[in-house]
Amino acid sequence: MKKILSLAIIAMMLMAMATSFAFAEETTIAGTPRSQTLVVENLVGVVSNPGQHNPYMSGTNFDGGLRQLVFSNLWEMNTIQGVQIPDLAAEMPTPLNDDYTSFSIKLTEGIKWSDGEDFDAEDVVFTINELLRLQDQLPLAASLATHVESCEYVDKYELIINTVGSHPRLAEDLGVTVCGNDILRIIPEHYWKDHDLTTDLWEDPIGTGPYTLTDYDPNGYWFLYTLREDAEFSDIGVLTGKVPKPQYVLFTAYGTEERKTMAMLNNEVDVLCDISPEAWEVLQAGNPNVACWLPEYPYGCFDDPCERGIQFNCDVEPFDQIGVRWAMALSLDIVQVSMDTFSGQMRVSPLCMPPTTFMSEAFHKEMRQQLIDYTWEDGYQPFDKDYALKLQETLLSEGYDIVADMTEEELVDLFGIGWWKYDTAKAEELMIEAGCERDSEGFWCYNGERITFEIVAPSGFETQSERLAYACQSQWYEFGFDVTVQASEASYFHNCASPGNYTAGAWWPSCGVMQDLYSQLRGWHSDYYRPIGESSVGSTSRFESERLDAILDEMAPLPSGEETYELSKEALMVMADEVAWLPMFGTSKLVPTNSTYWTNFPDSENPYNGPWWWWSCFKFIITELEPVAA
Amino acid sequence: MRLTKFILSRIMVWLLTILVGITVVFFLQRMMPSDPIETMISKMTSMGTNLSPEALEAMRESLRRQYGLEGTLFEQYLSTITRLVHFDFGLSMANYPTPVAQMIGQALPYTVCLLMTTTILSWIIGNAIGLLAGFKKNKWYSKTLETVSMCIYPTPYFMVALVIMILMAYVKQWFPLVPSFDDFTFTWAWFSDAVYNSFMPALSLMLVGTGWWIISMKALSSNVAEEEYVNYGRMKGLTEATIGYRYVFRNSILSQVTALALHIGGAFGGSLMCEIIFGYPGVGQMVNTAINNSDYNLLTGVIFISIFAVATATLLIDLIYPLIDPRIRNS
Numbered sequence: 001m002k003k004i005l006s007l008a009i010i011a012m013m014l015m016a017m018a019t020s021f022a023f024a025e026e027t028t029i030a031g032t033p034r035s036q037t038l039v040v041e042n043l044v045g046v047v048s049n050p051g052q053h054n055p056y057m058s059g060t061n062f063d064g065g066l067r068q069l070v071f072s073n074l075w076e077m078n079t080i081q082g083v084q085i086p087d088l089a090a091e092m093p094t095p096l097n098d099d100y101t102s103f104s105i106k107l108t109e110g111i112k113w114s115d116g117e118d119f120d121a122e123d124v125v126f127t128i129n130e131l132l133r134l135q136d137q138l139p140l141a142a143s144l145a146t147h148v149e150s151c152e153y154v155d156k157y158e159l160i161i162n163t164v165g166s167h168p169r170l171a172e173d174l175g176v177t178v179c180g181n182d183i184l185r186i187i188p189e190h191y192w193k194d195h196d197l198t199t200d201l202w203e204d205p206i207g208t209g210p211y212t213l214t215d216y217d218p219n220g221y222w223f224l225y226t227l228r229e230d231a232e233f234s235d236i237g238v239l240t241g242k243v244p245k246p247q248y249v250l251f252t253a254y255g256t257e258e259r260k261t262m263a264m265l266n267n268e269v270d271v272l273c274d275i276s277p278e279a280w281e282v283l284q285a286g287n288p289n290v291a292c293w294l295p296e297y298p299y300g301c302f303d304d305p306c307e308r309g310i311q312f313n314c315d316v317e318p319f320d321q322i323g324v325r326w327a328m329a330l331s332l333d334i335v336q337v338s339m340d341t342f343s344g345q346m347r348v349s350p351l352c353m354p355p356t357t358f359m360s361e362a363f364h365k366e367m368r369q370q371l372i373d374y375t376w377e378d379g380y381q382p383f384d385k386d387y388a389l390k391l392q393e394t395l396l397s398e399g400y401d402i403v404a405d406m407t408e409e410e411l412v413d414l415f416g417i418g419w420w421k422y423d424t425a426k427a428e429e430l431m432i433e434a435g436c437e438r439d440s441e442g443f444w445c446y447n448g449e450r451i452t453f454e455i456v457a458p459s460g461f462e463t464q465s466e467r468l469a470y471a472c473q474s475q476w477y478e479f480g481f482d483v484t485v486q487a488s489e490a491s492y493f494h495n496c497a498s499p500g501n502y503t504a505g506a507w508w509p510s511c512g513v514m515q516d517l518y519s520q521l522r523g524w525h526s527d528y529y530r531p532i533g534e535s536s537v538g539s540t541s542r543f544e545s546e547r548l549d550a551i552l553d554e555m556a557p558l559p560s561g562e563e564t565y566e567l568s569k570e571a572l573m574v575m576a577d578e579v580a581w582l583p584m585f586g587t588s589k590l591v592p593t594n595s596t597y598w599t600n601f602p603d604s605e606n607p608y609n610g611p612w613w614w615w616s617c618f619k620f621i622i623t624e625l626e627p628v629a630a
Numbered sequence: 631m632r633l634t635k636f637i638l639s640r641i642m643v644w645l646l647t648i649l650v651g652i653t654v655v656f657f658l659q660r661m662m663p664s665d666p667i668e669t670m671i672s673k674m675t676s677m678g679t680n681l682s683p684e685a686l687e688a689m690r691e692s693l694r695r696q697y698g699l700e701g702t703l704f705e706q707y708l709s710t711i712t713r714l715v716h717f718d719f720g721l722s723m724a725n726y727p728t729p730v731a732q733m734i735g736q737a738l739p740y741t742v743c744l745l746m747t748t749t750i751l752s753w754i755i756g757n758a759i760g761l762l763a764g765f766k767k768n769k770w771y772s773k774t775l776e777t778v779s780m781c782i783y784p785t786p787y788f789m790v791a792l793v794i795m796i797l798m799a800y801v802k803q804w805f806p807l808v809p810s811f812d813d814f815t816f817t818w819a820w821f822s823d824a825v826y827n828s829f830m831p832a833l834s835l836m837l838v839g840t841g842w843w844i845i846s847m848k849a850l851s852s853n854v855a856e857e858e859y860v861n862y863g864r865m866k867g868l869t870e871a872t873i874g875y876r877y878v879f880r881n882s883i884l885s886q887v888t889a890l891a892l893h894i895g896g897a898f899g900g901s902l903m904c905e906i907i908f909g910y911p912g913v914g915q916m917v918n919t920a921i922n923n924s925d926y927n928l929l930t931g932v933i934f935i936s937i938f939a940v941a942t943a944t945l946l947i948d949l950i951y952p953l954i955d956p957r958i959r960n961s
């Protein structure tokens with residue numbers, strides 16, 4: 001009897017597995033036909049509350065497709081051209097007075113919500129007024145209320161927004177510049193007028209994007225979006241006249257890098273968000289359909305909008321002295337740092353803005369000669385324009401013959417305009433000038449005490465910053481700093497900067513995508529300086545500069561234009577001169593795509609958009625994808 | 631009277647264990663250099679979100695109110711203890727306003743089912759093999775089993791797990807890289823799906839777990855097998871099966887039962903590495919997320935349940951020991 005029972009159980013288990021194998025071969029994990037489904041990695045991994053889609057609850061997660069496919073913003077970002085573009089709004093806001101406190105907003109006509117209702121000004125006015133009403137209960141509404149004072153309905157496709165104070169860059173605060181906009185997501189008035197924004201989870205969200213959320217894993221591993229039957233009336237349909245080809249989009253959490261790599265090798269996933277160079281090597285060798293932004297070395301995309309490097313706490317001695325911060329820069333062999341971090345697969349930047357394709361043209365290349373000519377009072381010129389050539393030399397010596405036949409201009413385009421010189425003699429001089437001296441073991445001391453500090457670095461995430469910290473640490477240790485790396489889990493890492501509980505951190509404190517840098521740099525104004533122990537609201541470096549303040553004050557009331565562009569360059573030069581922080585490289589993203597099922601992903605040869613699957617601009621990419629079967 | 635005193639003393643220890651555990655967890659979290667508000671804001675801004683300083687300040691103040699982090703530390707502590715007495719774990723901060731109880735309720739069954747099943751199965755298999763290896767230590771099969779277990783046990787868990795995943799999910803593609811469980815229904819489809827999705831983590835845990843039980847049982851039973859009363863039994867002419875079961879097994883199993891109870895109690899805390907490697911939706915993964923998000927309420931809830939389970943398992947073992955061991959019963 002026992003034997004029969006055991007055999008029956010084994011048979012049942014085998015049947016279960018056999019059923020599941022058959023199931024797994026033809027469909028996705030969500031049960032949709034693989035050939036009709038675009039499978040995208042969910043950047044943030046598993047979502048613990050998958051049924052919660054209310055955009056104003058602080059715990060709602062948007063990275064699993066809501067931001068990209070369902071919700072829309074008034075203004076979107078063209079990441080290639082570095083300008084905002086209209087989305088739900090038909091045009092950029094029109095100021096109604098000279099002090100930029102009142103704006104007319106015209107809306108795009110013809111857009112419908114996914115339940116078939118018209119999208120119009122009533123929705124926008126309702127959203128804003130509801131948020132202002134609930135500003136004491138909803139944190140995101142509290143943030144919106146610092147920008148918007150009131151909102152008035154004009155007609156079906158026009159409204160007026162009155163702001164709190166002057167807001168010449170209203171679209172930047174209420175629209176998308178980087179990734180998405182968290183404080184204003186337009187919600188349908190016809191649904192929310194009867195529901196409570198503070199308590200309703202909104203399990204079946206209604207959006208103006210081309211897809212609707214139709215299913216999700218109760219454990220938060222995947223989210224399935226289905227193309228709207230009336231997708232031509234979604235914001236993308238109306239704006240581009242195109243309807244996406246994938247019938248389904250599946251956002252899936254793969255967890256560890258090993259699993260996501262295996263999934264792409266097995267063609268289970270079409271797009272991964274970020275992998276290490278080592279994982280890329282495995283993918284490249286194992287699947288001929290996998291590609292990255294660049295077809296050849298260094299493969300990755302350098303257009304992520306955040307600049308990475310080391311930030312010093314300017315309230316901690318001796319890093320409060322500009323000379324010491326400069327010594328830190330000049331004691332780094334940046335070519336070696338690049339090799340040690342990502343095998344040279346990065347674009348260097350001495351400016352506090354990322355060297356994306358657009359930003360490089362606007363700032364880095366534009367200011368290169370200024371940096372070459374940049375001279376200190378003692379006649380010293382710290383800039384080294386030959387970084388790209390030196391990196392090429394190193395790469396060739398290490399067997400990367402792929403860069404052998406590039407011109408200097410091409411190398412600069414690829415690897416960046418240059419960085420600060422590797423000049424330990426000058427660094428030594430600066431340290432001594434700052435009152436530092438070496439002890440008997442050769443370590444630097446200040447006020448009779450050895451300078452001992454940690455570089456706080458992410459551990460197990462943000463690989464580039466993690467490796468960058470170790471690369472710098474080893475060189476600074478060689479130069480005589482008693483420095484170690486504090487590899488930190490997310491909770492500790494994310495809590496160091498704001499209260500200033502750190503001396504140095506491997507961070508990405510400034511991001512930018514546009515010519516007018518005011519919105520990105522305003523936090524560096526000393527008005528927002530907070531001493532160590534108090535939570536920061538602006539720059540976490542505790543940096544203060546009267547010169548920078550003056551420039552930001554001048555920029556504040558101006559609308560974006562040539563004048564703010566020139567002032568932005570001045571601000572960058574001041575930040576470099578006073579070493580507000582130590583920027584090193586733009587973010588290098590290895591964002592692999594798999595063309596087994598879908599083709600025409602954006603890449604360096606077809607850069608119709610950046611490979612930013614976790615940004616709201618993803619919906620502009622998806623209209624361009626083509627099924628392989630077709 | 632002595633029995634009542636014995637039971638009451640055990641219950642007092644149980645209560646004290648839970649109270650001390652929760653107190654330590656509460657203050658430890660607050661002493662750590664992490665804050666749920668800063669974590670949330672930092673994550674938002676680290677994605678490049680453009681927030682003005684004024685908007686940031688307003689959000690920070692609003693979040694502090696929302697999360698109930700206003701008031702003195704002692705007031706927060708009292709409020710936490712009061713809630714926990716009623717098994718109210720509050721709302722998750724990182725997943726606001728999802729109740730912590732709901733999140734734990736979602737994850738705990740997966741963890742408990744996986745860990746209880748694998749722990750009990752590996753306990754049974756491991757002890758059976760260990761007994762054989764200890765009682766019949768000179769037989770070739772005992773030596774072989776011992777050698778195999780000695781090879782498996784010291785292998786790092788992540789290595790075993792990765793090898794299983796690479797072989798079964800990547801090379802052969804028998805099992806999914808991402809597990810997917812539907813909401814529970816009492817159906818054959820749900821059961822078969824759950825077995826299919828749990829197979830790899832279960833196998834990895836059993837392989838490593840069985841090794842430990844084999845080694846420990848082998849050590850215990852080989853010691854017992856040397857005892858004089860075992861020799862006496864042989865001289866009396868008892869069969870090897872009788873000696874093995876009555877003399878060796880029953881005297882060796884006691885400490886294994888205790889260890890099993892503690893293992894099962896620990897199952898409520900989840901298996902962090904297993905759940906992360908296989909992406910299994912259990913409590914271990916939830917703890918990892920809670921730590922990364924500085925989610926005080928979620929972390930407190932999970933740890934409370936874990937402490938409660940271990941303390942209760944220990945209490946139960948203390949209370950049923952006399953039933954298992956006549957030496958304790960008679961004393």
